[in-house]
Amino acid sequence: MDWLQRRVWELEKHLGMTIVLCPLHSPDPAFRGRISRRGNRVVLEYRDRLPGFFWHYDILRELFSHLEAGCMDLTLTDDIPEPAP
Numbered sequence: 001m002d003w004l005q006r007r008v009w010e011l012e013k014h015l016g017m018t019i020v021l022c023p024l025h026s027p028d029p030a031f032r033g034r035i036s037r038r039g040n041r042v043v044l045e046y047r048d049r050l051p052g053f054f055w056h057y058d059i060l061r062e063l064f065s066h067l068e069a070g071c072m073d074l075t076l077t078d079d080i081p082e083p084a085p
Contacts, residue, residue: 023048
């Protein structure tokens with residue numbers, strides 16, 4: 001069992017809910033990840049720009065931390081400054 005499977009299993013036991021991981025390719029460049037509760041499931045959507053690489057692990061770790069703290073509705077974004085007019 002790798003760290004990701006183990007972490008999901010631990011959180012499922014802690015929360016008593018199923019966790020579903022969903023990689024997304026969002027057109028919003030600021031989107032990083034989202035936690036949403038859907039019935040008896042918690043869905044974690046995360047930016048996965050390059051499938052097969054592991055750059056999204058930091059996003060998942062951050063989402064797991066919020067989830068463990070009890071947050072069931074959260075969207076993570078990057079701070080991208082607005083372009084100057």
